[in-house]
Amino acid sequence: MFHEAAFYSSEDELLNIAVPFLEASLETGAPSMVVLNERDSELIRSVIPDTSQLSFLRDPYLRPASVIKSVQQVLTGQMFDGTEQIRILGEVPHPGMGMPWEWWARYEATINHAFDQSPLWVLCLYDLRITSGDVLNDVTQTHPYLMTADGRRTVNNRYLCPEVFLTRARPTYPDPLEAASPLVDLVDPMPLAARQAVREAGASTRLPVADVEGLVIAVCEALTNSICHGRPPVQLRLWANPDRVVVTVTDRGGGPADPFAGLLPAATGPPGGLGLWLAHQLCSLVTLDKTKDTFTVRLVAGQPASCHPDVRVA
Amino acid sequence: MLGRQSGILSRVRRTGVIEDARGLGLHDHVCWAYDDLNDFRCRAREFLAEGLELGQQVWYVAPGDVETLADDLRDLDGMALALQVGAARVVSVESAYPAGTVVEPAAQAQAFVTAAMQARMLGFSGLRVAADTTPLVRTRGQLEAFARYECVVDRCIASHPLSGMCAYNRQELGEEVIAQLACLHPNINGSTAQFRLHASNHAAASLNGELDMTTVELLSLALQRADLQPDGGEVVIDAAGLTFIDHRALLMLADRTRRTHATVVLQTDWPGAAPLVECLDIKEVRVEPPGWR
Numbered sequence: 001m002f003h004e005a006a007f008y009s010s011e012d013e014l015l016n017i018a019v020p021f022l023e024a025s026l027e028t029g030a031p032s033m034v035v036l037n038e039r040d041s042e043l044i045r046s047v048i049p050d051t052s053q054l055s056f057l058r059d060p061y062l063r064p065a066s067v068i069k070s071v072q073q074v075l076t077g078q079m080f081d082g083t084e085q086i087r088i089l090g091e092v093p094h095p096g097m098g099m100p101w102e103w104w105a106r107y108e109a110t111i112n113h114a115f116d117q118s119p120l121w122v123l124c125l126y127d128l129r130i131t132s133g134d135v136l137n138d139v140t141q142t143h144p145y146l147m148t149a150d151g152r153r154t155v156n157n158r159y160l161c162p163e164v165f166l167t168r169a170r171p172t173y174p175d176p177l178e179a180a181s182p183l184v185d186l187v188d189p190m191p192l193a194a195r196q197a198v199r200e201a202g203a204s205t206r207l208p209v210a211d212v213e214g215l216v217i218a219v220c221e222a223l224t225n226s227i228c229h230g231r232p233p234v235q236l237r238l239w240a241n242p243d244r245v246v247v248t249v250t251d252r253g254g255g256p257a258d259p260f261a262g263l264l265p266a267a268t269g270p271p272g273g274l275g276l277w278l279a280h281q282l283c284s285l286v287t288l289d290k291t292k293d294t295f296t297v298r299l300v301a302g303q304p305a306s307c308h309p310d311v312r313v314a
Numbered sequence: 315m316l317g318r319q320s321g322i323l324s325r326v327r328r329t330g331v332i333e334d335a336r337g338l339g340l341h342d343h344v345c346w347a348y349d350d351l352n353d354f355r356c357r358a359r360e361f362l363a364e365g366l367e368l369g370q371q372v373w374y375v376a377p378g379d380v381e382t383l384a385d386d387l388r389d390l391d392g393m394a395l396a397l398q399v400g401a402a403r404v405v406s407v408e409s410a411y412p413a414g415t416v417v418e419p420a421a422q423a424q425a426f427v428t429a430a431m432q433a434r435m436l437g438f439s440g441l442r443v444a445a446d447t448t449p450l451v452r453t454r455g456q457l458e459a460f461a462r463y464e465c466v467v468d469r470c471i472a473s474h475p476l477s478g479m480c481a482y483n484r485q486e487l488g489e490e491v492i493a494q495l496a497c498l499h500p501n502i503n504g505s506t507a508q509f510r511l512h513a514s515n516h517a518a519a520s521l522n523g524e525l526d527m528t529t530v531e532l533l534s535l536a537l538q539r540a541d542l543q544p545d546g547g548e549v550v551i552d553a554a555g556l557t558f559i560d561h562r563a564l565l566m567l568a569d570r571t572r573r574t575h576a577t578v579v580l581q582t583d584w585p586g587a588a589p590l591v592e593c594l595d596i597k598e599v600r601v602e603p604p605g606w607r
Contacts, residue, residue, distance in 0.1 A: 191526045192508065195558060213586040220560060224527040274561055274594065281593045 004145035035090030064107030065280035096130030214282035221275030244302035255295035365442035375445035440475030522555030544576035
């Protein structure tokens, strides 16, 4: 895989980066996917005469584990078709776009491992006008190649291999709701009690039942992992407002040994290794926080807060 | 073995957690875990008294001599006469099942079916049995055989004019054994089992309750004992009462049927089931709404 990040500060710069990338793909007949917001997609359509060979996907960047799974499925299908390379041009969500970053930072690192041997060229766009310094720092550590606005491509000497990036201590991003006392605070709960607590909280929100039950599954999986693999005591805390339920599950262990846990299904081992990966596909946000003494999984149903104090807007 | 059978039952079975033994009818099957023998006697009296009112022949099977057992019931309305004319019968467990008896599941269940049919021939509306079967599950071998018997007899109860209450002494057997037995009944008391796998009147089995890490071993045992058989390449599970199943249990269901090349059809409206099956791409499990067919 060829994984690079490109930074732009204007529409012209966006086009300078995106158009040559896509036109090269069109010349070779390689399949290309464009994952941008509607405005930027329209901008590209306006300058490339024939976009019939490009797949414009609308807002598929909802959950990183699901994106990885989808790309794997596309790759499997394309390989049967004898395709030599697939190009993806996208803009990964971050707080400048109103979305939390933590799991997308892990995504940017993880795909270097997941698609290491895949015929994939992924160009990730970041708008410098709305991208925070913290996000840019992560971006430069997760992309082996960088492209400047004038189209120059360089090997990125700040790149960290994904295992290193993912196992480093990283800042935690509590949800703003966590500033208040939790509605539920349980120590060493059994899964049944945890599910009941989440359902009761969910029933008082405007969230669809399916979203609440997705959170119920995710909380149960996180709690099961803490009970089976973490160290007691296990603490479950819950906050809610009408549009969001936030649950944290904290144990005194070191968290999963697999740095890709959550974004990739456990390749080996018992079925229990699937729990965190499922949680990443069923919640609107999952963050993993490690401290010296604790491991916390944060699970959110409903629209997540951007969870980032440092949003730089031009 | 539980299997889908044709034929329409005359009454929808009751399923759930019950507080007492009242309001149960033909085809109902209860597991009652008791800590105090008086509790069992009280529930058996409720169960059998209503059976008499419904025109059923009633049997009371428990440890002790028959005279003492008859005394447990005699003051109930109409019971003295019923005992005299054979509408009610008491059976001493010790005399019917010598110590250490390991039941033969199919034969034991057939014996109750035969008795139920005889009761019908005598003009009763069916047979109702309240039994303290604690002495029949004291050893591992006894427990294994009796748990399999519970699955077989539950199918018989669902499809014949039978109803039964199986009582077990929790103090003697412990919570784990009680859970193994309770989860094979449509009706239980208290929180003896977090899920129930039992016969259904329109599917290979009915699965109710919540399945998670705490029920992994129990579900594995229950599936072995129930021995669900495919019908037309499918094992249809009526899961209308299922309110949670985790991926471990789903994968276990898939694994149990993979060897028979059958598809598990999970009939549930719990909204978590379909996303889990989709995320895990479990080809052996299909989720359908209840009553879809």
